[in-house]
Structure formats: structure tokens, C-alpha cells
Amino acid sequence: MIGPATTWWLWRTAWRGERGVRAATPLAALVLAAALAAAPQFAEAMRELALSTALATRPPAQPDLRLTLAGVPLDGLPYQSAAADLDQAARDVLGESPVDQLRTITTDPLLIAAPSGARPDEQVAPAPRAVLRARAGLETRVSYRAGQRVPGITGLPELVQVAVASETAARRGLTVGRRLVLHPSWNVDAAPVTVEIAAIIEPADPGDAYWQGDAALALDGPEAAEAPLVLHVPEATLFGALAALLPDAAATLESTYRLGTAPTPATAEPMRAQLGSLAARLAAADRPATVDAPLAHVLAQ
DSSP: OOOHHHHHHHHHHHHHTGGGOTTOHHHHHHHHHHHHHHHHHHHHHHHHHHHHHHHHHSOTTOOSEEEEEEEEESSHHHHHHHHHHHHHHHHHHHOSOOEEEEEEEEEOOEEEOOTTOOOOOTTTSOOOEEEEEEETTGGGTEEEEEEOOOOOOOSOOSSEEEEEEHHHHHHHTOOTTOEEEEEETTOTTSOOEEEEEEEEEEESOTTSGGGTTOHHHHHHOOOOTTSOEEEEOOHHHHTTHHHHHSTTOEEEEEEEEEOSSOOOHHHHHHHHHHHHHHHHHHHHTTOOOEEEOHHHHHHTO
16 A cells, blocks of 8 residues: 555655656656545554554553443342343443453442441431442452451351451541441341451552552542441352341442453444443343443544
8 A cells, every 4th residue: 555655755756857757747647546546545544543542542450341230139149140131231342252350249328326236317417328348359359457358158147247448447447356237228127237347458459450540449439428438248248148137138230341352443433332322222121220431432533
């Protein structure tokens, strides 16, 4: 393919008559015709270069697609069905092998009781809240500032062991051995759950792509004063002991995905359109998930 610089030089040479080629108008016409014929291929090559550059320079830890589904029961089968539906929706858009998939499930908020253990009266004053969270692979990505690894619990214990991020513990004055009584916010008649802080954790490598660019946010949650206290548990505990202790509890499932195979310019626009209509398609399938698709902005390059 004749490049634009070469095309311009040849046409200029033919037109101006450099090296005595003053009468080479036919050569100029021939070169110009070749350049015009090559223009679509050149434009396609430039689009492909822009797309590959945008994909290569996007933040390495940023998910390409984030799907968030609320109201998932703390029950293994409904959870697995919901997770499978989100995964299939991601594959339909991103291809059969998205990489760096990460799943997090967080309970609806529970009210933190006063030291007496009594249920807070929110008509008097807003009560502090806590959520219980299971993040896939967390146990292998943290180090322990205090305490030890929290075991998965599937029975009906008197209390549930949890882990707390080190920054959260320092900010809220929490230590290993501290117990909290949690009342379900969604059911005033439900029995409370007692949790015990068994570990203070921190990221083993804050730069690991697992944290998606913000280890503090992933472990601690938002720093706002009204933000709930994040208590980390293994999935086995969430769908074991906590499912038994909180039979009417619901949770929010968040799944993130990163592109496995880079799209071509020909497939980029259809993929962007699919990302734009994904929320509507999930809602039509009774999975009204929230869709956050940073990849759509990349594909618009």
C-alpha cells in the first residue's frame, strides 16, 4: 500500500517537474488514482491502530464491564443461577473467554446494636450499619495485621467470625475479639446475629490488579461517615451459617469482567451497541442488573 507521504511526494514530483519530469501529468494522474484507491484501506488501518492503542493504554486494573444485581437471596442455588446468567450476558458481549473475572456479594445492611445489644430505634436516631461481604479470592490477596485467617462456617454457630480492613479498624476503634450484635434492617422481628472480629487485614500487594486500582475502596468501602461497616467473610460462611441465621436476607451480586480477545474495527461498533443495550436485555430476562461498561467508551475511539 502506498503511504500518504510517498503519495504526496510522487504527485508533487510529477506536478512540479522535479528532475525534469515536467510533462509527467499521466504519472500524476496514475499516482493520484492509486492513492484514492488505497484511501479506504488506509482509513481502516488508522481505525485499527486507534482502537488497539485505546485498548492497550486503558488502565490495566479497570474492568471492561461491571454487572450489579440486587435482591439475590442468600441461597446457593438462586445465587449460582444469577451468577451464571450474568456470566452468560458478559460472554455474549465480550466473547467466550473474558479474563480477570471477579465476583463480590454483599448483604443488605444490618443495624449495629448499642453495647446493650438492644435493637436501635431509628425513630430516635439513625443507627450505624454494617454489611457482610464475600469477595472471591480475598483470602490469598491479604496479609494479617492481627488475628488469623477466618474459617468458613456452614453450621449454626453462636457467633460468626469476620475480618475487618486495617484502615477501617483504626478509624472505628475495632480490635480482634470485639463483638458486634447486628439486627436485620429489613425485618424488625428477626433475631440478631452476633459477629466477632477474628482478623485485621490489609492488601498483601496494593498494586495487584485484583484490587482494580483501589485496594482501600475494595477492602474498606467508602469513607463517608454514613457508609456501612464492611465485614468480610468467606463465601462458605455467607451461604452457610449466615444463610441459616438470616433466612430472609438478600444481597447484591457484583461481577466484573475484562476483555479476553481484542475486537477488530469491524466488531467494535456492534460490541459497543450490545453494551449499550445490555441493561434492557437483562431486565427483559428478569435480571434487572445495573450495567457499567467503561469498555464502551474505549470502543468509541
